[in-house]
Amino acid sequence: MIYTITLNPSLDYHVEVDHFESGRLNRTKYDYKVPGGKGINVSRVLKRLGVESKALGFIGGFTGAYIKEFLKKEQISMDFVEVDQDTRINIKLKSEEETEINGTGPNITKEQLEQLFAMIQTFTSKDIVVFSGSIPSSLPSTIYVDLIKKCKASGARFVADVSGTALESVLGEKPFLIKPNHHELGELFQTEIRTLQGAFTYGKKLVEKGVENIIVSMAEQGALFINKDLAIQANAPSGELKNSIGAGDSLVAGFLSAYSSGKSIEESFKIGVASGSATAFSSGLCSKEEVMNLLDQVNLQTMEG
Ligand SMILES: Nc1ncnc2c1ncn2[C@@H]1O[C@H](COP(=O)(O)OP(=O)(O)OP(=O)(O)O)[C@@H](O)[C@H]1O
Numbered sequence: 001m002i003y004t005i006t007l008n009p010s011l012d013y014h015v016e017v018d019h020f021e022s023g024r025l026n027r028t029k030y031d032y033k034v035p036g037g038k039g040i041n042v043s044r045v046l047k048r049l050g051v052e053s054k055a056l057g058f059i060g061g062f063t064g065a066y067i068k069e070f071l072k073k074e075q076i077s078m079d080f081v082e083v084d085q086d087t088r089i090n091i092k093l094k095s096e097e098e099t100e101i102n103g104t105g106p107n108i109t110k111e112q113l114e115q116l117f118a119m120i121q122t123f124t125s126k127d128i129v130v131f132s133g134s135i136p137s138s139l140p141s142t143i144y145v146d147l148i149k150k151c152k153a154s155g156a157r158f159v160a161d162v163s164g165t166a167l168e169s170v171l172g173e174k175p176f177l178i179k180p181n182h183h184e185l186g187e188l189f190q191t192e193i194r195t196l197q198g199a200f201t202y203g204k205k206l207v208e209k210g211v212e213n214i215i216v217s218m219a220e221q222g223a224l225f226i227n228k229d230l231a232i233q234a235n236a237p238s239g240e241l242k243n244s245i246g247a248g249d250s251l252v253a254g255f256l257s258a259y260s261s262g263k264s265i266e267e268s269f270k271i272g273v274a275s276g277s278a279t280a281f282s283s284g285l286c287s288k289e290e291v292m293n294l295l296d297q298v299n300l301q302t303m304e305g
């Protein structure tokens, strides 16, 4: 089973205004609400690609109830720990540029955290666990490492799509897969990465440190896959960018959907990149048909050096 763990889910409130003017009354061209949070997005894309997963994490209040109802309609299996405060609302504002405002998240008590630890204890070596997204402000910054240690004790492999100090802290736990974008990878080394070659140089250093597989995503420049035997780059298909929210999560889901079905790393990586781009080119998360339509446009090339 693939488990996704979203410590800080969100209700994403998408708004588009023609020309956003700060400090003025702006009226929306359209708006809609969807469940969000990186792990939840991974579960939703996995489902569209025909792979079952179970979404875990903390959820609460009217926003939490809305998310659960939405996921239930999409037949996504879930087992969230209920918290007292409302799940956050994240604002995704589309105008000439994409602007995001993400909340800090509800309070999580010690008892609620224990409930999540108890769930992780039931995992087995056949499971893949995806930890993604920010940490609610009431939890310590070390929480990912603590949860991952418990996960590893069960024999399960883990994927981490986290950033900043959380990413730095999980590297020593030898993740099966991490998926930083080039900015997040650069941040780890206090540098700015602009090219695939630059991402390759720094990505390799993480593999040397014990990360089993790394995908560095670079938006319209495509992505890079590195492990101790392979280094490959993939171009991103071309198309009209409609919404990049969830593109990274779609890449993770696309890769895992194929890998967990027994496909090769190369094929899984291709499907991952096609999934990321299919989401970037659609107004919500990608559909299977959209992913398959882009697959032929993704070409892999071995990286040297
Ligand atoms: N403008 C784009 N054109 C084509 N493909 C794109 C574009 N933006 C994103 N993608 C696809 O999605 C993948 C992931 O995108 P990106 O590197 O932006 O991830 P991310 O920063 O984690 O995204 P997010 O946080 O918005 O989910 C890329 O590797 C690429 O395949």
Ligand SMILES: O=P(O)(O)OC[C@@]1(O)O[C@H](CO)[C@@H](O)[C@@H]1O
Pocket (backbone or CB within 6 Å): 008, 010, 012, 035, 036, 037, 038, 041, 090, 100, 102, 132, 133, 134, 135, 245, 246, 247, 248, 249
């Ligand atoms: O605040 P975090 O947890 O870092 O990111 C949360 C978030 O921006 O990530 C998803 C897209 O990847 C959105 O659905 C959600 O709003």
